[in-house]
Amino acid sequence: MxxxxxxxxxxxxxxxxxxxxxxxxxxxxxxxxxxxxxxxxSVIKPAKVAIYNSDQGAQRASVDAFWQGADVVPYVIPTVFTNEDKVREAVQNGSADYGVVIPADYSDKLAAGEAVSWRTFDGNDGSKNIAANSVIRSYLSQVNMQSAAVKVLGPESLSGLAGSQKEAAARVNVQTLGGGSxxxxxxxxxxxxxxxxxxxxxxxxxxxxxxxxxxxxxxxxxxxxxxxxxxxxxxxxxxxxxxxxxxxxxxxxxxxxxxxxxxxxxxxxxxxxxxxxxxxxxxxxxxxxxxxxxxxxxxxxxxxxxxxxxxxxxxxxxxxxxxxxxxxxxxxxxxxxxxxxxxxxxxxxxxxxxxxxxxxxxxxxxxxxxxxxxxxxxxxxxxxxx
Known part of the structure; x- marks a missing residue:
């Protein structure tokens, strides 16, 4: 031994x-x-998204709830900032992969039946930009459909907007074509x-x-x-x-x-x-x-x-x-x-x-x-x- x-x-x-x-x-x-x-x-990893919501209207709470939805969390990791400049800075220095600014007139435009959009800032990672863009497009397409209904049917249809936004979040589906584990x-x-x-x-x-x-x-x-x-x-x-x-x-x-x-x-x-x-x-x-x-x-x-x-x-x-x-x-x-x-x-x-x-x-x-x-x-x- x-x-x-x-x-x-x-x-x-x-x-x-x-x-x-x-x-x-x-x-x-x-x-x-x-x-x-x-x-x-080929797996799209969650994107760190810097968010500034300047809207103080009736739809602010529903937007905040959207970012915390179970169907969104696998694709984005939201971080709330206090102004647009900080969102830009976070994307530029790489601490965030993507930036989103919700305009102050977001709720007012929805109430008037107008189409809405958010200001976005792409980061350096293309796959994470795709993931974040897909989430936002899916959400806003449903919101704008409801906004069009408001314009045709009148402001009383706005009461169903919160439910429509939840359905929009649930329909979010981001995946890589032709690949995957x-x-x-x-x-x-x-x-x-x-x-x-x-x-x-x-x-x-x-x-x-x-x-x-x-x-x-x-x-x-x-x-x-x-x-x-x-x-x-x-x-x-x-x-x-x-x-x-x-x-x-x-x-x-x-x-x-x-x-x-x-x-x-x-x-x-x-x-x-x-x-x-x-x-x-x-x-x-x-x-x-x-x-x-x-x-x-x-x-x-x-x-x-x-x-x-x-x-x-x-x-x-x-x-x-x-x-x-x-x-x-x-x-x-x-x-x-x-x-x-x-x-x-x-x-x-x-x-x-x-x-x-x-x-x-x-x-x-x-x-x-x-x-x-x-x-x-x-x-x-x-x-x-x-």
Whole structure:
């Protein structure tokens, strides 16, 4: 145990000082997740709307109630200001995405049966301008229809205006055509989809570092010298592999924490499941890398074979072309990434626990098979003339 612990600690310290490796294994997946998640994100987020209502007439209360309606809140986050200049300033400095000013004669025009409009100020975000514009147009179109009725039927029809405004708010429906979480990326958002895909991909790279360390130490003669000292050689090898696995654990923690608190990714809250899936992926990646290393003569050959296989698994599981796995059929399921991705996305979208455990079970079986193969082939990796 002492031998394992010393080797594990030494290997962990050595890897933690490899700054280039740490950048590739942590910052690169975070960059890919951000770029792809942002590029393919088709969900319109609520717009922060700066509002100044200068109307003091009979319809002021109904307008204020409109902005707090349950059908409007998903699309706009209203903030009330005390004058028009502050609304303009909020939009210009970016603290608000959109600005609205309700004119002082709004109630008077409605009472007279005239068409009404609000002054609006677009912000820098086009999608949020669309969301806010859609909400306002839907509302004002219904209000102007009622205003026309006032002009034809007389002021007594104005009594039904409040109810008409509530109906207008209820009819608000903003959505993205040709996209959305239930189409392009299944039941999760774009950034959730790519967070899962690249977490799984780079965890396997983390598992590969153990095989690389063993091959390099073998070629340098370090393992041969360790084999000759009076201690457990198996514990030494296990310590080296465990150090690489620990790197994968830290990698998973960093990616999940950053994506959750910086990118706002919803991982579903079942962190016990995420931890289990991550651990199984690291074991599977390590087993695969060690098995390949037992056949490869050099580190470069092993890395080339591993990279080719990992990129193929990532592609087939939909990590490069979203949801392509649904078109490929059985071939897409014959890899580690497919089952790990399916299990994590099941935790994200609240799928049946039975289905999630089924995916985890298949992933565990794959990891066990690869681990057994790695153990059987391990002498070919660590011994000079095995």
């Amino acid at each position: 002492r031998t394992w612990w010393i080797t594990f600690t030494y290997e962990w310290i050595k890897m933690s000082r490899m700054h280039t490796l740490l950048v590739v294994l942590t910052l690169l997946p975070l960059l890919l997740i951000y770029l792809l998640g942002s590029a393919f994100d 239930d189409q392009t990326f299944g039941s999760v958002s774009a950034i959730q989809y790519y967070s899962v895909a690249y977490l799984i991909m780079f965890l396997q790279y983390g598992g590969m570092t153990g095989a690389v360390a063993l091959l390099r130490q073998k070629s340098a003669g370090t393992l041969q010298r360790l084999f000759g000292i009076p201690t457990s050689f198996g514990a030494v090898v296990a310590g080296i592999i465990s150090g690489a696995a620990m790197l994968g654990v830290m990698q998973a923690i960093i990616i999940i924490v950053v994506t959750k608190y910086v990118y706002g990714v919803d991982w579903g809250g079942a962190y016990w499941g995420i931890a289990l899936i991550s651990l199984l992926t690291i074991i599977a990646g390590s087993g695969l890398a060690l098995t390949i290393a037992s056949f490869a003569a050099t580190v470069k050959t092993m890395q080339t074979l591993f990279n080719t296989l990992l990129f193929s698994m990532t592609f087939l599981s939909g990590g490069m072309v979203a949801m392509i796995q649904n078109k490929l059929g059985l071939i897409s399921k014959l890899n580690i990434n497919f089952w790990a991705n399916a299990a994590l996305r099941g935790l994200m979208d609240g799928s049946s626990r039975v289905l999630v455990w089924q995916n985890i079970g298949i992933l565990a079986a794959i990891a066990a098979v690869l681990a057994i193969l790695a153990i059987i082939r391990l002498p070919k990796v660590v011994k000079q003339h095995a």
